[in-house]
Amino acid sequence: MEFIDYYKLLELDRTATKADIKKAYRRLARKYHPDLNPNDKQAQTRFQQINEAHEVLSDPEKRKKYDEYGKDWQHADQFEQARKQQSAAGGFGGGFGDGGQSYSYSGNFDDDTFSDFFEQMFGGRARSRGAHRGAHFKGQDFNAELQLKLSEVYESKKHTLTVNGKNIRLTIPAGVENGQTIKIKGHGGPGMQGGPKGDLYITFRILNDTTFRREKENLYSTVAISLSTAALGGEIEVSTFDAKAKLKVKPGTQNGTKVKLKGKGFPRYKKEGQFGDLFVTYTVKVPENLTGRQRELFEELKKTGI
Amino acid sequence: MNYEDLIPADEICVRYKVERQFVSSLYESGIIQIVRIKETEYIPNDHLADFERMMRLHRELDINLAGLEAVNHLLKKIDQLNEDNMRLRNRLGLYE
Numbered sequence: 001m002e003f004i005d006y007y008k009l010l011e012l013d014r015t016a017t018k019a020d021i022k023k024a025y026r027r028l029a030r031k032y033h034p035d036l037n038p039n040d041k042q043a044q045t046r047f048q049q050i051n052e053a054h055e056v057l058s059d060p061e062k063r064k065k066y067d068e069y070g071k072d073w074q075h076a077d078q079f080e081q082a083r084k085q086q087s088a089a090g091g092f093g094g095g096f097g098d099g100g101q102s103y104s105y106s107g108n109f110d111d112d113t114f115s116d117f118f119e120q121m122f123g124g125r126a127r128s129r130g131a132h133r134g135a136h137f138k139g140q141d142f143n144a145e146l147q148l149k150l151s152e153v154y155e156s157k158k159h160t161l162t163v164n165g166k167n168i169r170l171t172i173p174a175g176v177e178n179g180q181t182i183k184i185k186g187h188g189g190p191g192m193q194g195g196p197k198g199d200l201y202i203t204f205r206i207l208n209d210t211t212f213r214r215e216k217e218n219l220y221s222t223v224a225i226s227l228s229t230a231a232l233g234g235e236i237e238v239s240t241f242d243a244k245a246k247l248k249v250k251p252g253t254q255n256g257t258k259v260k261l262k263g264k265g266f267p268r269y270k271k272e273g274q275f276g277d278l279f280v281t282y283t284v285k286v287p288e289n290l291t292g293r294q295r296e297l298f299e300e301l302k303k304t305g306i
Numbered sequence: 307m308n309y310e311d312l313i314p315a316d317e318i319c320v321r322y323k324v325e326r327q328f329v330s331s332l333y334e335s336g337i338i339q340i341v342r343i344k345e346t347e348y349i350p351n352d353h354l355a356d357f358e359r360m361m362r363l364h365r366e367l368d369i370n371l372a373g374l375e376a377v378n379h380l381l382k383k384i385d386q387l388n389e390d391n392m393r394l395r396n397r398l399g400l401y402e
Contacts, residue, residue, distance in 0.1 A: 030367050035359045036377065038384065178399075179392035183355075199355075208399075215397055 006053035006066065014067070018058065025054040039143065139198035140189035146202050148172070149209040154241060154267065163187060163200060175217060175269035178206040212241060217276025219265045222283055225249055230284040238280055240264045247280070255284040312341055312348035322361055332360055335375045 007014055010024040028050045030036070037043035056062045144163055156174045160167055168187055176182070181203045188198020213220040223238050233251035237244050238261075245261060258281050265276030290298065315329050329349070333340045337360055338353045349357060356378070363369045363377060 026368065030369075033363065033367060035363055036381075038381070177392075178396050213399075216393075 003070065004049070004052075006056050006070075009049050009053040010057065012057075016057070021054065021057045025050060025058070029054075139191040139196070141198040142188045142200045144200060144202050145205055146172075147205045147207060148176075149207050150212075150214065151209055153204075153206060161202075168200070172204075173270050174267040175271075176204050176206070177216065177269065178204060180204050180269075210241070211239075212278075214266055217266045217268045217274075219276065219278045220281070221278065222281045224283050224285045225253065226285055227287060229253075230255070230282070240278055241266065249282070253282055253284070255282065257282045311351045312343075313351060313354065315340060315347040315349055318349055318354075318357070322358075324361060328361070328364070329357070331371050332357060332374070335371060335378075337374065337378045 007016065010016075010021065010028065012020055012024050016024070029047065032043045032047040032050060034040075034044045034047055037047075056066050142163065144161070146159075146161065153172065153176050154174060156171055158169060158171050160169050162168075166187075168184065170184060172182075181201050184200040184202065186197045187200035191197055208214065211221060219241060221239070223236070225236060228234075229236065229249050230253045231251065233253070234249050236247050236249055238247055239245075240261065241264070245264065247259065247261075258279055261278040261280065263275045264278035268274040268276060287294065315326070318324070319326050319329060329338070329340075332338045338357050339350055341348045341350060359381075360374050360378065363374060369377065
């Protein structure tokens with residue numbers, strides 16, 4: 001366990017006054033507050049460290065202990081022992097009923113928000129004097145990432161996720177996009193001092209396991225057609241996402257021609273029964289190895305000026 | 307809008323220990339929406355997160371209403387930029 005220099009964290013020297021500490025905390029908290037730095041884990045960690053530093057340095061009793069034993073935190077227990085013996089001898093009631101810890105506490109904070117160093121020095125239940133601990137606070141929001149295949153989000157499906165050891169069953173609506181985040185209410189961290197639970201935010205990573213390219217609800221594909229079909233027209237069969245469709249190719253179709261198959265694209269997110277379009281691009285295949293007969297026919301065509 | 311999607315503003319004030327004026331100010335600044343049904347004011351469920359964020363910033367960082375308006379505006383802008391970024395990345399994927 002490493003020693004944490006709380007003064008350094010708050011960019012203060014050891015002679016800092018209470019007002020200096022408050023000012024430094026406010027300045028840094030404004031910079032690193034999680035609400036001002038959404039999805040920034042580094043800022044969140046820094047904010048927790050700043051909070052912890054403020055928790056200790058703004059409390060005269062904790063600051064005194066930290067100043068005295070900070071670097072030699074291992075001796076803090078001996079310090080506590082001596083204190084207990086002293087209070088037992090002096091007859092001051094002592095202890096607040098938690099295995100001999102000498103600090104009062106209130107609230108129901110997530111222990112993970114304070115460092116091991118803090119826990120060791122001040123105990124896990126020694127947090128009562130923060131600047132903003134009075135109200136009910138919503139618990140921490142959790143962020144998770146879920147990887148799905150494109151073919152898995154073509155239809156709304158039920159999935160079971162395990163978040164922090166708990167199984168959550170949820171229906172993922174068809175048409176969810178890569179990078180999209182959805183909120184699952186009440187599946188985040190526990191609230192503080194009776195506040196509501198936080199929310200769970202799931203960000204989707206959609207891996208394309210198909211030959212289609214997707215942009216929102218539209219799909220794109222490329223289909224090869226023969227030179228004769230392109231020139232004379234005809235009927236071809238193309239794959240849609242979940243079936244096959246017959247297409248009429250117009251005579252004289254050029255390479256790169258795009259056709260739209262209305263409603264054959266991807267489902268629109270949260271619009272049941274509505275689909276985007278499928279855009280098919282034709283690539284005209286030029287024959288490479290002609291038979292003798294084909295060559296003859298092409299020679300004939302050439303004479304006609306084609 | 308269904309009743310279950312609405313939370314009475316007074317209940318929010320009690321639960322979060324905030325003054326009624328604070329809720330009204332957030333509404334007047336356009337940060338949250340208020341729905342009035344038969345003399346009772348409600349905050350829609352999907353505005354609760356915005357309300358909570360503003361309450362935390364106000365309490366923890368001492369940001370006044372003008373500051374909250376600016377913060378809210380910039381956060382919405384970040385959201386929009388993130389969304390644009392995601393859309394462009396997905397589009398870029400079409401050509402990769």
